[in-house]
Ligand SMILES: Nc1ncnc2c1ncn2[C@@H]1O[C@H](COP(=O)(O)OP(=O)(O)OP(=O)(O)O)[C@@H](O)[C@H]1O
């Protein structure tokens with residue numbers, strides 16, 4: 001005990017991946033994953049197809065073995081514990097409801113596996129059905145429910161045995177857009193009410209930004225960036241994250257000088273841009289600048305910005321709540337600007353020249369990509 | 370160039386011709402059986418038309434004569450025993466085969482299915498020589514084991530096909546919910562493939578029920594089954610009791626095949642629902 005108090009045993013997070021690796025044959029799918037998750041947190045693994053998200057989740061659930069490293073849950077190593085002993089709830093993309101059991105029998109299943117008495121089982125099933133607002137559906141078979149209803153049943157079934165950790169692998173992937181957004185809020189609210197820890201997998205970045213406390217952006221089996229949605233969105237640490245999350249303008253250039261308060265980038269033909277130095281270390285390096293479309297100012301107001309350039313409008317598209325302009329800036333086409341559709345706005349028409357500007361703090365110099 | 374209506378009537382002719390041929394083939398297959406079956410209701414003792422009158426005396430004879438009763442009992446015991454054993458073995462094999470790679474699976478599958486294509490007489494000789502060393506010739510357990518060999522492939526095929534369509538994700542889901550592997554199999558996998566298992570078991574029963582050659586080799590006087598007794602009956606007595614026995618065998622086989630077909634439709638419907 002003295003040992004523990006002296007700090008020789010490292011303080012573990014509620015869920016902790018410690019140096020986890022996974023290879024299939026000679027192919028490394030997850031390399032040296034270290035990720036700590038707090039109790040009650042909603043963490044999303046976000047990344048393109050094949051980036052290793054499902055593999056990580058399956059290792060946590062116990063359906064895939066680890067090639068190296070260990071996983072800890074509530075301080076205990078679970079790296080080699082069989083899945084049925086881990087007490088982790090899981091929601092599958094395909095719902096995986098048992099087709100021959102009624103909804104109530106499906107939800108009762110984990111309670112029966114834990115040998116909970118009949119009366120208590122019935123009561124907890126009724127409460128779970130009420131939670132997902134399907135009180136009167138207990139006697140139906142899964143095949144008689146809509147996709148969204150089946151998804152809610154899968155959620156209730158994964159929560160009814162009160163696990164402290166629930167895993168979800170693209171649970172909304174099969175639903176249409178509107179239902180998906182509704183379900184996002186429903187899952188968030190249930191998670192907050194129960195205080196359960198959730199590890200969520202998706203390749204939909206807006207879903208990740210909406211639902212999570214923290215997002216881990218995956219690519220090639222590595223975490224590229226881990227942080228709250230706002231930070232991931234506004235302060236991407238590399239070109240991959242900037243490109244993957246949200247819409248994003250990129251300008252290529254060369255570092256001219258780096259100082260404490262930022263850097264100066266040469267964008268060709270003597271044009272220089274002030275930017276935040278994120279991923280550049282020396283003058284002469286090639287870099288890609290990242291600027292969010294909604295941070296760009298157009299028209300006379302642009303003259304006050306630290307970075308102000310003449311742009312040529314290539315296209316203006318009406319999008320209902322906003323206008324979207326595509327322009328050529330610093331001789332590089334495809335620069336996107338979003339303008340809220342407030343009364344009397346006019347951006348000009350293709351071929352016009354227009355002033356465009358942005359603050360140095362909204363412009364990030366990243367690795368050249 | 371033919372007009373659309375001419376083409377249409379041509380198609381009609383072909384369709385009618387196909388129907389006629391089908392009916393003729395069925396008549397060719399069924400008439401010999403249908404022709405003799407009424408004789409089982411004859412009140413006379415000869416297998417010949419015209420019948421002197423109608424009676425159920427041959428059915429009565431069948432159900433009171435100890436030789437026929439013994440044969441019926443032997444057929445039932447051997448059939449049920451072989452079907453049960455085939456089901457356990459075939460289901461286990463089908464489940465285990467899922468874990469194999471595609472090459473190993475096709476080899477093991479071919480091996481398990483082999484009794485279906487093997488000449489029965491060869492199997493019968495082999496089993497006879499093998500079982501005589503073990504003292505199993507002339508015993509009911511020996512016959513059950515022998516018929517398990519021919520029944521197992523049916524269960525392997527039937528359960529294997531159902532397992533192909535079974536979503537293994539459901540087993541993962543069951544385990545994630547805390548189910549032991551045994552509970553996952555029993556509560557999730559077995560119910561999903563139950564119609565196919567029952568169909569396989571019935572097939573195995575019918576295969577045993579109809580089997581003659583192996584029984585001729587392995588059975589002593591006390592282990593004679595219904596088809597073999599029928600065979601002896603034709604040789605020895607040749608009264609309408611033989612036809613009555615045949616009638617009963619046909620009824621049982623047709624009944625079981627009907628059940629199998631209903632189960633097949635049910636499992637197709639179940640799959641379609643998902
Ligand atoms: N059993 C396996 N054998 C070999 N490679 C595999 C196996 N399972 C997954 N992989 C590989 O591992 C990589 C990561 O797969 P994973 O399923 O974790 O991706 P993902 O991020 O979940 O993608 P998606 O968004 O498409 O679901 C992929 O390149 C995949 O081809």
Ligand SMILES: [Mg+2]
Nearest residue numbers: 053054055169
């Ligand atoms: Mg995946």
